[in-house]
Amino acid sequence: MKIKKFLIFSILSLLILYFFSCKGDREEARVSPSKQMEHQHGETHEESKKDKKIIYHCPMHPGYTSDKPGECPICGMTLVPVEEEHEHKEEMAEGAVRISPEKQQLIGVKFDNVEFRNLIKEIRTVARITYDERRLIFINTKFSGWIEDLYVDYTGKLIKKGDPLFSIYSPEIVSAQEEYLLALKAKNLFEGKAYSEIPQGTDALLDSSKRRLIYWDIKEKQIKELERTGKPLKNLVFYSPVTGFVIEKNVLKGKYVMPGENLYKLADISNIWILADIYENDLPLISIGQEASIELPYIPGEKFSGKITYIYPYLENETRTVKVRIELPNRDFKLKPEMFGNIIVNVEIGRRLTVHEDAVIYTGERKIVFVDRGEGLFEPREVKLGLKTGDYYEVLNGLREGERVVASANFLIDSESKLKSAIKKVHEH
Numbered sequence: 001m002k003i004k005k006f007l008i009f010s011i012l013s014l015l016i017l018y019f020f021s022c023k024g025d026r027e028e029a030r031v032s033p034s035k036q037m038e039h040q041h042g043e044t045h046e047e048s049k050k051d052k053k054i055i056y057h058c059p060m061h062p063g064y065t066s067d068k069p070g071e072c073p074i075c076g077m078t079l080v081p082v083e084e085e086h087e088h089k090e091e092m093a094e095g096a097v098r099i100s101p102e103k104q105q106l107i108g109v110k111f112d113n114v115e116f117r118n119l120i121k122e123i124r125t126v127a128r129i130t131y132d133e134r135r136l137i138f139i140n141t142k143f144s145g146w147i148e149d150l151y152v153d154y155t156g157k158l159i160k161k162g163d164p165l166f167s168i169y170s171p172e173i174v175s176a177q178e179e180y181l182l183a184l185k186a187k188n189l190f191e192g193k194a195y196s197e198i199p200q201g202t203d204a205l206l207d208s209s210k211r212r213l214i215y216w217d218i219k220e221k222q223i224k225e226l227e228r229t230g231k232p233l234k235n236l237v238f239y240s241p242v243t244g245f246v247i248e249k250n251v252l253k254g255k256y257v258m259p260g261e262n263l264y265k266l267a268d269i270s271n272i273w274i275l276a277d278i279y280e281n282d283l284p285l286i287s288i289g290q291e292a293s294i295e296l297p298y299i300p301g302e303k304f305s306g307k308i309t310y311i312y313p314y315l316e317n318e319t320r321t322v323k324v325r326i327e328l329p330n331r332d333f334k335l336k337p338e339m340f341g342n343i344i345v346n347v348e349i350g351r352r353l354t355v356h357e358d359a360v361i362y363t364g365e366r367k368i369v370f371v372d373r374g375e376g377l378f379e380p381r382e383v384k385l386g387l388k389t390g391d392y393y394e395v396l397n398g399l400r401e402g403e404r405v406v407a408s409a410n411f412l413i414d415s416e417s418k419l420k421s422a423i424k425k426v427h428e429h
Contacts (some may be wrong), residue, residue: 110408125187145170177232277321
């Protein structure tokens with residue numbers, strides 16, 4: 001009987017154990033495979049993270065690494081874990097870098113805004129004062145002869161219109177005077193006579209003789225003096241036809257001169273020309289009628305103003321410049337030919353989108369600007385630029401109004417950007 005009860009109790013105990021063991025298996029089966037894998041992966045990741053050794057490096061000197069946190073012995077910056085630095089690489093553009101505020105302060109990062117500005121292009125170039133070519137004159141004779149007296153005997157002398165220059169003896173002039181006197185006597189002799197043909201002939205002869213003297217630059221007052229005295233003048237005085245300075249003198253007392261030989265060269269410098277050299281890239285901004293100011297080293301602080309009156313139609317091959325002409329009055333003769341000075345022409349470009357020149361990095365054919373994207377992220381941006389006026393470039397493409405760009409230490413940022421791009425390519429390969 002006791003054996004029978006023991007058997008029944010044993011069977012019931014086995015059934016109860018079997019029931020609870022099956023229930024535990026069913027509950028474990030209800031757990032999703034993904035959670036099981038996540039749990040297992042978490043354990044694996046934690047184990048690998050514990051097992052993996054963290055490497056630290058200096059953001060400014062990536063070549064220096066350490067297995068412990070601390071400061072860079074080169075620049076004193078805080079070492080950054082390599083894994084932490086690459087946490088945001090998925091959201092960063094190609095070549096973008098993330099720089100902490102501490103590092104920005106250390107390397108001296110400064111910013112400037114992309115804005116619309118009224119641009120005025122200042123064209124500054126060298127210039128040379130020269131003579132007004134329309135106010136140059138040569139003094140010569142239309143006949144041969146000998147210089148008897150020289151009234152203007154040195155270069156640089158100021159001559160006024162009507163001043164005597166020299167006297168000359170010429171057999172041709174003496175002969176012409178005698179012919180004129182004979183014609184004048186014949187006219188007086190036959191004037192009022194019965195034969196009308198004779199007075200007409202004497203009038204024609206007198207006019208012809210007088211015209212010959214005038215064509216040889218004999219003045220009207222000299223002809224009247226000849227009529228008054230009735231005697232030919234041996235020496236004929238030549239007078240200056242203009243007011244100007246003697247800039248060339250090729251005559252001496254007693255010299256024999258030929259017809260057309262240049263004896264003096266006179267220049268009227270009451271109005272002068274200024275020739276300025278404009279480079280090819282500035283030439284499209286230059287037009288006739290523009291105001292220009294002139295500064296001269298020997299008159300510091302004083303400026304002269306004039307207008308561009310002519311743009312020469314050819315390029316100077318040696319200097320790769322085009323000359324422009326500016327005309328100025330020079331009544332007090334302060335401006336002297338062959339002086340050098342500076343020309344300033346201000347050209348209004350208008351309202352344009354601009355970026356500071358310090359923000360632009362030239363990399364050969366490309367021009368790069370680092371744009372501040374916030375939270376220490378700097379993105380390189382290729383830009384297309386136009387004219388440069390003062391400290392600013394005109395932005396044609398690549399930037400928008402209101403964007404903030406790096407205007408200082410951008411070369412350091414560019415170096416780090418290139419280094420990270422190179423490291424990334426190495427890891428990809």
